[in-house]
Amino acid sequence: MMSGKSRTLAFQIDEDLFQRIKAHLERETQRTGRKLTQREFVxxxxxxxxxxxxxxxxEEAGQAGVPEANVGPCEPSKPEEEALPPEKP
Structure with a gap:
């Protein structure tokens, strides 16, 4: 994902959230046997x-030409009236 250039993203969080993150990182390190860093986690x-x-x-997918869910790629969409069998007299 890195393109060669890197930028710094820095922000402050409150102490409670910081402690929760540290506890999570410790649990994951114990669970996986591999140290999970703050950087990797974030x-x-x-x-x-x-x-x-x-x-x-x-909605966006529908606008992008994605076929309707119940219509196969080569099947034309039929009105419901045509799909019903003819009524008997």
Whole structure:
């Protein structure tokens, strides 16, 4: 993901949140046997949030030419009246 250039992102958080993060990092280190750094943790959260935010919504997907859910790629959409069998007299 790194493009060669790097930028610094710095912010302050309150002490309670900082302690919760430290406790989480310690638990993950114990669980996995590998030290999880603050940097790795924060970057993974940012990546997840961006992926979710960039995922097209169903409405956007429909506008992008995605076929309707119940219609196959080669099937024309039929009105419901045509899909019903003819009534018997």
């Amino acid at each position: 970057l993974s959260l940012i990546e997840e949030a961006l992926k979710e935010a960039e995922r097209p919504t169903a």
